[in-house]
Amino acid sequence: ILNVEQSPQSLHVQEGDSTNFTCSFPSSNFYALHWYRWETAKSPEALFVMTLNGDEKKKGRISATLNTKEGYSYLYIKGSQPEDSATYLCAFDSGAGSYQLTFGKGTKLSVIP
């Protein structure tokens, strides 16, 4: 059974603060690590798909890093805004044939204006 852990479970930050959270995943049989942003009552939206150890990806104020050898990824949000409030999911892809992902439970971010 693959174990994907996200921490913290939830956090509240003030508008303008920068924040980060963690996803840990198995360091063996790694193919890719996905990050999704999920707003309440909407559909999860793909942010990044990361495959290479040491990879860093950026989209606006959001960036992510990947360490496949130790099995973790960080998601950073710089200068949080209320519209960043959402649940951030990471998902592990072992590269098995059926393309299924193993998701963590998510980190729920609330940005206080």
Added chain:
Amino acid sequence: NAGVMQNPRHLVRRRGQEARLRCSPMKGHSHVYWYRQLPEEGLKFMVYLQKENIIDESGMPKERFSAEFPKEGPSILRIQQVVRGDSAAYFCASSPTGTVARDYGYTFGSGTRLTVV
């Protein structure tokens, strides 16, 4: 350009009834994936289908659950004789190919929230 459409958004069923959840993939997408989110849990893979074929159903409960993706029409997830433990949010994702989803991420629908009373 509609995204992945799921209906209904909310479904209430009494114990023992059947639940039918529909997923219309994005235009041009022929691969569909169903995931389930139980309360306080992460999304869990259920089944992966291509048009008229079930590719991987390793995440589906062995009994009462079935899925199909016919040549025409939406993908259907069917739950027979529902029980309270089936209450969950069911999400569908689609992609043009499995490789595209793997490399660029999945396109998800907004989910169907099933409540069994």
